[in-house]
Amino acid sequence: MRTIVLDAGPLGMLSHRGGIPEVDSCKAWLERLPAAGERVIVPEISDNEVRRELIRLGSTASIERLDNLGTRLGYLPLTTSMMRAAAELWARSRSLGRATADRHALDGDVILAAQTRSLGVSNVVIATTNVSHLALLSQAAEWSSL
Numbered sequence: 001m002r003t004i005v006l007d008a009g010p011l012g013m014l015s016h017r018g019g020i021p022e023v024d025s026c027k028a029w030l031e032r033l034p035a036a037g038e039r040v041i042v043p044e045i046s047d048n049e050v051r052r053e054l055i056r057l058g059s060t061a062s063i064e065r066l067d068n069l070g071t072r073l074g075y076l077p078l079t080t081s082m083m084r085a086a087a088e089l090w091a092r093s094r095s096l097g098r099a100t101a102d103r104h105a106l107d108g109d110v111i112l113a114a115q116t117r118s119l120g121v122s123n124v125v126i127a128t129t130n131v132s133h134l135a136l137l138s139q140a141a142e143w144s145s146l
Contacts (some may be wrong), residue, residue: 001005001038001039001122001123002037002038002039002125002129003038003041003119003121003123003124003125004038004039004040004041004074004093004124004125004126004127004146005031005040005041005043005076005112005115005116005124005126005127006040006041006042006043006044006121006126006127006143007046007112007126007127007128007129007130007134007140007143008028008046008049008050008082008108008129009128009129009143010128010129010143011042011046011049011050011069012049012050012053012125013026013027014026014027014030014065014069015050015054015062015063015065015066015069016062017061017065019038019068025144026054026143028124029143029144029146038146039052039074040073040074041073041074041075041088041119041140042069042070042074042075042076043072043075043076043112043115043116044075044076044077044078044115045108045111045112045115046108047070047075048108049065050066051063051066054126055058063075064109064121074098075094075137076115076118076119078111078115082111082114082118083114083117085114085117085118086107086110086111086113086114087110089110089113089114089137090107090110093110093129093136093137095114095133098104098136100133100134100136100137108128108136109133109137110132112126112134112137112138113126113134113137113138116138117138124138124139125139125140125141126138126139127140127142127143127146128140128141128142128143129139129143
């Protein structure tokens with residue numbers, strides 16, 4: 001069984017109402033995963049990135065869909081050890097010249113990578129719409145290719 005961790009891109013599409021081809025495709029993809037023996041997790045950092053924009057937009061229906069996804073799929077809350085691991089990843093990436101965000105930004109990619117690593121499983125991949133940054137930190141793939 002593989003574990004798929006949702007980045008903000010696919011999670012945002014899954015929280016959106018249907019009727020948009022890419023959103024509908026992403027929702028159909030999610031429904032196929034359990035039958036294929038895949039485990040899907042909503043990490044808190046991705047939830048936060050999606051939720052803050054939905055709150056800004058006042059999209060209560062999308063917030064409700066987001067809440068339901070976390071409940072239905074499984075939710076991975078942040079912990080102090082994850083945040084400390086993220087700080088180490090951030091520093092190591094910077095030292096190697098592989099920054100994934102501005103040095104003043106709260107780098108969600110390193111936090112997501114730290115959350116993913118905390119699962120302690122070998123067969124895990126981050127489903128994303130932006131492989132380039134995440135692939136520097138963890139196994140990542142375009143959601144539609146999984």
